[in-house]
Amino acid sequence: MELVLDIQHLSKKYGKKTALEDISFSVKAGTCFGLLGPNGAGKSTTMKILTGIVDADNGNVMILGMDSKKHLHSIKQKVGYVPQSITLYEELNAYDNLLFFGQMYGVKGKLLQERITKVLTQTGLLDRAKDKVKEYSGGMKRRINIAAALLHDPKILILDEPTVGIDPQSRNHIFDMIRALKEEGVTIIYSTHYMEEVEVLCDDIAIIDNGKIITQGNLKELLEQYSTKSIYIETDDIEKLKQLIHISKITSKNDGWVIESDQPVDLLQTILKTTTEQGIKIQALEMMRPTLESVFLSLTGTSLRDK
Numbered sequence: 615m616e617l618v619l620d621i622q623h624l625s626k627k628y629g630k631k632t633a634l635e636d637i638s639f640s641v642k643a644g645t646c647f648g649l650l651g652p653n654g655a656g657k658s659t660t661m662k663i664l665t666g667i668v669d670a671d672n673g674n675v676m677i678l679g680m681d682s683k684k685h686l687h688s689i690k691q692k693v694g695y696v697p698q699s700i701t702l703y704e705e706l707n708a709y710d711n712l713l714f715f716g717q718m719y720g721v722k723g724k725l726l727q728e729r730i731t732k733v734l735t736q737t738g739l740l741d742r743a744k745d746k747v748k749e750y751s752g753g754m755k756r757r758i759n760i761a762a763a764l765l766h767d768p769k770i771l772i773l774d775e776p777t778v779g780i781d782p783q784s785r786n787h788i789f790d791m792i793r794a795l796k797e798e799g800v801t802i803i804y805s806t807h808y809m810e811e812v813e814v815l816c817d818d819i820a821i822i823d824n825g826k827i828i829t830q831g832n833l834k835e836l837l838e839q840y841s842t843k844s845i846y847i848e849t850d851d852i853e854k855l856k857q858l859i860h861i862s863k864i865t866s867k868n869d870g871w872v873i874e875s876d877q878p879v880d881l882l883q884t885i886l887k888t889t890t891e892q893g894i895k896i897q898a899l900e901m902m903r904p905t906l907e908s909v910f911l912s913l914t915g916t917s918l919r920d921k
């Protein structure tokens with residue numbers, strides 16, 4: 615598959631502080647790539663290097679086959695970047711903001727009018743286009759900020775933590791937008807510290823921590839490879855069950871227990887059979903979906919949520 619982004623051995627220090635240490639990853643055309651990591655991991659620095667805002671100390675970035683050091687201008691025409699902070703004129707309405715940003719990207723005239731209508735429709739804010747941005751909610755501002763990065767019809771859209779501090783409705787809108795853009799063939803590069811977002815949106819991921827990539831690859835394969843397989847059960851008679859079946863590791867969770875097993879399907883069947891035969895009542899029994907939380911835990915020994 616065609617690579618639209620290829621990063622090799624990127625390093626960056628701010629003074630003595632190492633922000634990135636030998637980062638390499640690549641992104642395939644038409645996919646959603648997730649850069650997942652806790653605060654301060656180096657996600658924004660990576661994205662700023664991709665967009666030419668920050669210079670790397672070492673390493674190479676190829677975007678759409680072009681070297682970012684030599685062809686930044688051409689690259690910028692094909693890449694949309696949504697920074698973490700909102701960059702809109704509060705006193706202007708959304709339409710005028712988009713007019714301004716479109717012209718900055720070099721889009722003009724009738725084409726710009728068409729693009730503004732399209733991006734406002736994509737963000738679900740066409741009917742609010744004439745309202746001043748200062749009257750928008752945080753989530754709506756974020757959606758317009760994304761719209762601004764789409765005006766020049768980019769092939770790659772880079773989003774730096776686009777859902778921080780916004781309402782669930784706007785978050786869902788952003789997810790729907792990303793899925794629709796992907797359908798249209800746009801490659802998405804998405805940074806976040808929310809594992810759940812990566813799990814539902816991304817095809818391939820890199821997990822970054824302390825400026826280093828700790829693992830990367832296809833999301834499904836990583837989940838399969840690293841995460842713990844387990845069963846969740848709620849029953850009033852766990853002690854009896856423990857005597858009847860072999861359980862290697864069990865921990866309490868919510869109103870029940872999580873039992874780890876290399877063979878969760880077999881264990882599930884055994885539990886069902888045993889509880890039925892012995893008359894042990896169960897309130898809930900299910901296989902637990904592998905999560906990125908457990909991937910992170912098994913690779914770093916710490917929880918991403920605790921960072």
Ligand SMILES: Nc1ncnc2c1ncn2[C@@H]1O[C@H](COP(=O)(O)OP(=O)(O)OP(=O)(O)O)[C@@H](O)[C@H]1O
Nearest residue numbers: 628631632633651652653654655656657658659660
């Ligand atoms: N301009 C700067 N000057 C000095 N240190 C910086 C600067 N920008 C970032 N850093 C440091 O570099 C490291 C990586 O920061 P970066 O913003 O890339 O992380 P991040 O993963 O995007 O985190 P966050 O989600 O908190 O923005 C952090 O330790 C941060 O404090």
